[in-house]
Amino acid sequence: GLVETQALIMALDKKIISGAGLDVLEEEFFIKEEKELLAKPFQKKCNLKTVLQDHLLIQHPRVLVTPHNAFNSEEALRRILDTTIENIKACLKGKPINLVK
DSSP states (O other): OOSOHHHHHHHHHTTSSSOEEESOOTTGGGOOOGGGGGSHHHHHHSOHHHHHHHHHHHHOTTEEEOOOOTTOSHHHHHHHHHHHHHHHHHHHTTOOOSOOO
16 A cells, blocks of 8 residues: 555654544455454454554544545546546447456
8 A cells, every 4th residue: 555554653653743644544445343353254354453553543643534535526527427428439439448457
C-alpha cells in the first residue's frame, strides 16, 4: 500500500508527525465486528495484525478516516458517464475499448 500502517502508528505515537487523514486502510474490507475476527474462516482470509493496526488508526485521536468519496464530484461523475458512453459506442461498432484483462 501507499501507507505503511505500522510505521504510521509509530510515527504518530512518537510525535514524528502530528496527524493523518486517510480514506483507505489496509485490509479495510475485513474491518468487522470484533467477534468476527476470531472466526476460523475469517482468520484464513486476512492478516489479523493489519486489521488490529487499522482499528488502532481508526481510534487514534490524531487520525481522521473518511469514506471513499473521490468519485463523488460533478467532474468525476461526468468522466464516468463519458467513458461509459464511449465504451457502449465502441462495443456497438464491434471494437470494444477499455477492456479489463
